[in-house]
């Protein structure tokens with residue numbers, strides 16, 4: 001039974017003996033279609049939750065994440081941070097595309113980031129592959145603390161075209 005069939009089956013079971021409400025049926029169809037589209041496009045399905053830590057600098061914060069258990073991208077939409085584990089390295093990126101600040105998407109199938117606006121693509125380590133952007137994804141300052149958590153400073157951003165050495169060094173090696 002497909003996901004869509006299951007929805008229709010549940011829908012009929014819930015409403016046995018009563019007419020289906022057209023709006024509800026349409027809503028369930030839309031949800032089902034969106035879910036299937038997201039799966040087939042490999043859109044981001046993992047999300048990260050940060051523990052917010054006080055920073056030594058007033059008015060700023062630091063974010064603490066558990067080390068991702070497996071390779072892939074985790075999106076923290078509350079803080080506009082992407083956390084990536086890839087080949088025993090962890091990176092933190094700003095969620096925005098460096099071209100015109102559109103929220104990037106992770107394509108699990110191709111293991112790359114894609115911008116939905118002008119279709120720039122980036123490797124898991126943020127290196128630019130193709131598209132209208134003119135630099136790599138912007139990395140955030142990152143370190144590992146004594147308790148083995150990943151600590152990200154969302155206010156310290158490195159651009160590969162202006163801070164090449166710091167951009168290169170913004171990685172935690174596992």
Ligand code: FES
Nearest residue numbers: 097099100115118
């Ligand atoms: S905003 Fe991403 S490529 Fe233009």
